[in-house]
Amino acid sequence: MKFDTPATSNPIDQLKVVGQPVSRIDGPLKTTGTAPYAYDRYDVVPNQAYGYVLGSAIAKGRIVSMNLAAAKASPGVITIVTAENAGKLAKGNLNTALLLGGPEIQHYHQAVAVVVAETFEQARAAAHLIHVNYARAKGLFDLTSEKPKGTPKDVFGAAGETSVGNFDKAFSAAPVRLDKTYSTAHESHSMLEPHATVAAWDGDQLTLWTSNQMIDWGVSDMALTLSIPKEKIRLISSYIGGGFGAKLFLRTDALMAALAARAARRPVKVALQRALVPNNTVHRSATIQRIKIGAARDGQITAIGHESWSGNLPGGGAEAGAVQTRALYAGANRMTSNRVATLDLPEANAMRAPNEAPGLAALEIAIDEMAEKLGMDPIEFRIKNDTQVVPDSPPKPASNDPQSEKPQDQEKHNPHPPFSIRQLTQCFQVGAERFGWNKRNTKPGLVRDGRWLVGMGVASAFRDNIVAKSAARVKLDKRGHVTVETDMTDIGTGSYTIIAQTAAEMMGVPLEKVTVRLGDSSFPVSAGSGGQWGGNSSTSGVYAACVKLREAVAQEAKTQLAKTQQADFNINDAIFADGQIRSGSHSISLGELAGSKGLVAEDTIEFGDLDKRYHQSTFGAHFVEVGVDAATGETRVRRMLAVCAAGRILNPKTARSQVIGAMTMGVGAALMESLEVDKRFGYFVNHDLAGYEVPVHADIPHQEVIFLDETDPISSPMKAKGVGELGICGAAAAVANAIYNATGVRVRDYPITLDKLIAKMPTRV
Numbered sequence: 051m052k053f054d055t056p057a058t059s060n061p062i063d064q065l066k067v068v069g070q071p072v073s074r075i076d077g078p079l080k081t082t083g084t085a086p087y088a089y090d091r092y093d094v095v096p097n098q099a100y101g102y103v104l105g106s107a108i109a110k111g112r113i114v115s116m117n118l119a120a121a122k123a124s125p126g127v128i129t130i131v132t133a134e135n136a137g138k139l140a141k142g143n144l145n146t147a148l149l150l151g152g153p154e155i156q157h158y159h160q161a162v163a164v165v166v167a168e169t170f171e172q173a174r175a176a177a178h179l180i181h182v183n184y185a186r187a188k189g190l191f192d193l194t195s196e197k198p199k200g201t202p203k204d205v206f207g208a209a210g211e212t213s214v215g216n217f218d219k220a221f222s223a224a225p226v227r228l229d230k231t232y233s234t235a236h237e238s239h240s241m242l243e244p245h246a247t248v249a250a251w252d253g254d255q256l257t258l259w260t261s262n263q264m265i266d267w268g269v270s271d272m273a274l275t276l277s278i279p280k281e282k283i284r285l286i287s288s289y290i291g292g293g294f295g296a297k298l299f300l301r302t303d304a305l306m307a308a309l310a311a312r313a314a315r316r317p318v319k320v321a322l323q324r325a326l327v328p329n330n331t332v333h334r335s336a337t338i339q340r341i342k343i344g345a346a347r348d349g350q351i352t353a354i355g356h357e358s359w360s361g362n363l364p365g366g367g368a369e370a371g372a373v374q375t376r377a378l379y380a381g382a383n384r385m386t387s388n389r390v391a392t393l394d395l396p397e398a399n400a401m402r403a404p405n406e407a408p409g410l411a412a413l414e415i416a417i418d419e420m421a422e423k424l425g426m427d428p429i430e431f432r433i434k435n436d437t438q439v440v441p442d443s444p445p446k447p448a449s450n451d452p453q454s455e456k457p458q459d460q461e462k463h464n465p466h467p468p469f470s471i472r473q474l475t476q477c478f479q480v481g482a483e484r485f486g487w488n489k490r491n492t493k494p495g496l497v498r499d500g501r502w503l504v505g506m507g508v509a510s511a512f513r514d515n516i517v518a519k520s521a522a523r524v525k526l527d528k529r530g531h532v533t534v535e536t537d538m539t540d541i542g543t544g545s546y547t548i549i550a551q552t553a554a555e556m557m558g559v560p561l562e563k564v565t566v567r568l569g570d571s572s573f574p575v576s577a578g579s580g581g582q583w584g585g586n587s588s589t590s591g592v593y594a595a596c597v598k599l600r601e602a603v604a605q606e607a608k609t610q611l612a613k614t615q616q617a618d619f620n621i622n623d624a625i626f627a628d629g630q631i632r633s634g635s636h637s638i639s640l641g642e643l644a645g646s647k648g649l650v651a652e653d654t655i656e657f658g659d660l661d662k663r664y665h666q667s668t669f670g671a672h673f674v675e676v677g678v679d680a681a682t683g684e685t686r687v688r689r690m691l692a693v694c695a696a697g698r699i700l701n702p703k704t705a706r707s708q709v710i711g712a713m714t715m716g717v718g719a720a721l722m723e724s725l726e727v728d729k730r731f732g733y734f735v736n737h738d739l740a741g742y743e744v745p746v747h748a749d750i751p752h753q754e755v756i757f758l759d760e761t762d763p764i765s766s767p768m769k770a771k772g773v774g775e776l777g778i779c780g781a782a783a784a785v786a787n788a789i790y791n792a793t794g795v796r797v798r799d800y801p802i803t804l805d806k807l808i809a810k811m812p813t814r815v
């Protein structure tokens with residue numbers, strides 16, 4: 051199905067099942083510990099051996115020699131794979147560094163060997179007996195010192211640098227100006243389930259039970275890395291214990307398990323030990339962001355500039371902090387740039403809301419500071435600079451990226467496309483009312499509650515809605531039961547549930563009559579889980595397949611009725627409800643029509659150029675109240691509210707869970723999360739959950755989420771949009787702004803730990 055004109059009314063609009071706050075259908079499996087995660091797949095193939103990955107002890111340089119003798123002689127050891135004996139390996143398209151290093155080393159904890167043994171403990175013990183002789187080279191590890199050499203990078207097919215009007219001139223002419231620099235920390239995804247894979251070869255056929263967000267990307271890059279055809283690889287990822295972007299791409303666990311299983315001639319399971327994850331896999335790069343805003347005295351922005359620097363290995367992409375500044379606020383003169391400095395730290399890559407999460411963390415403090423300079427309420431300032439068209443929409447440079455524009459499309463490119471729908475102002479209005487914003491003291495540092503200094507902050511939430519081609523297969527059996535198959539993944543987000551809701555709505559059956567099978571490369575290729583495109587795109591694929599199945603069912607009904615001379619059955623006005631198809635006075639059960647052979651339909655939703663004619667985004671407003679201990683400078687979040695406008699909400703319960711999870715991650719970024727770099731040796735020091743702090747339940751006392759009633763027919767037949775990443779966008783800045791309101795101390799360097807506040811606290815107890 052081609053989706054190239056806005057959606058009109060369709061069966062989803064009934065909202066009998068879709069739009070209902072259904073609990074996750076996979077919930078009981080999770081809460082009883084019976085959902086099989088990759089490392090639990092002990093039953094899929096017999097005789098599994100254990101692989102243990104050894105990471106490089108240097109960040110850059112070469113392996114001079116490796117002595118494996120003691121490890122090989124260690125009890126239970128079956129084989130050891132290194133770059134020397136692994137055979138020729140290519141680099142996956144979506145990997146920046148090689149997944150198996152040697153002799154060249156590109157980053158600390160890059161895998162240099164996998165030891166295979168009968169037990170995990172034997173493999174681990176033997177790995178520690180490997181002696182590696184390294185020649186260490188000098189590396190670049192400090193973003194601050196490398197920043198001047200940063201070069202502009204395109205991000206997700208969007209230009210690295212943009213310019214509209216004359217920024218410099220307008221900025222210097224502006225009567226009210228702000229020019230400040232902000233920084234965000236290196237961050238680790240820290241999902242609960244570390245990367246893990248069971249690999250088994252059957253002749254030249256490889257099967258991987260793994261934990262991966264994007265099944266087809268995983269298969270493609272494994273095929274490329276091993277130089278074998280895609281058809282020879284089956285990748286299964288039924289349950290995933292969180293990903294946040296860390297599992298978008300093929301990673302070490304999968305490749306090492308495949309190589310180890312080939313060498314050992316038996317299945318091998320590999321889990322990355324927690325302490326290997328932050329340096330071996332991917333992280334979100336730290337950023338340094340300079341923001342300049344000029345405005346007239348009435349608060350109208352006349353110039354807005356945002357420059358962002360991040361770091362990555364050679365060839366790696368940007369954490370593009372400036373992208374949202376092209377679309378969020380009005381202003382005739384603008385400039386943005388996203389630069390990347392070369393660092394020899396581990397590979398930086400996408401983490402939940404890449405670009406916007408750190409970008410808004412900086413921009414939304416700057417907006418708060420500017421409002422204060424203007425003597426305006428920060429909500430009033432944002433509303434004054436709202437815009438219904440995109441002020442700066444650069445053409446996407448032509449490249450191999452499927453999302454980029456062809457040269458002829460670039461000529462037709464509209465530099466100021468309208469938003470499909472934009473309710474940012476409404477989010478603030480609804481939120482201000484609900485949160486009691488009028489009780490905020492505009493003068494900072496004055497509100498006390500016992501030992502706490504109390505303050506409120508706001509920030510905009512903003513994230514683009516991406517749509518991606520997605521296929522599904524639906525089957526109907528003689529019991530009237532519907533089975534959906536697609537390689538879509540559920541990374542803890544609720545994909546199983548919203549896909550079941552979609553199929554139930556389309557086929558007119560109760561939810562219990564739908565089975566959803568996900569995360570298997572033998573199923574049709576879906577959009578996968580990333581960039582908050584998964585929910586809307588994958589359900590649209592299921593919608594398309596169900597439209598086809600409905601046609602097949604209706605055709606079958608007409609054929610059967612024709613045999614009994616009841617030929618007045620009209621396919622076009624057929625209604626699917628209560629497990630039946632109805633037209634006029636006729637109704638037949640779906641099971642009867644499916645018969646013993648069953649009926650099957652498969653289709654793909656393909657998106658036309660609506661996402662180029664309209665800018666599709668999701669919006670929200672964050673409200674946060676904090677207490678800062680007047681004596682210690684320690685911050686406690688007291689309550690949070692997010693008001694979101696993100697198209698039709700397919701399931702308010704799972705969507706709320708996504709938003710509160712993302713808000714929690716925003717609190718982590720604001721107050722605690724930071725991978726600390728050892729600048730001598732080039733690695734992240736706090737590489738486990740003891741040293742890398744994330745918020746726990748006790749840190750998050752009260753959260754509320756309101757979804758504005760919205761449908762977006764430009765986006766998809768579901769009229770939905772992404773929501774999984776919106777909640778983190780702006781959340782950190784709302785915390786920072788609340789801290790400022792509580793204390794009068796403006797911190798521009800995340801995370802806002804007490805050492806950055808304590809010396810400047812207004813009162814001592």
Ligand code: MOS
Binds near residue numbers: 298401404580581
């Ligand atoms: Mo997301 S960072 O694309 O999983």
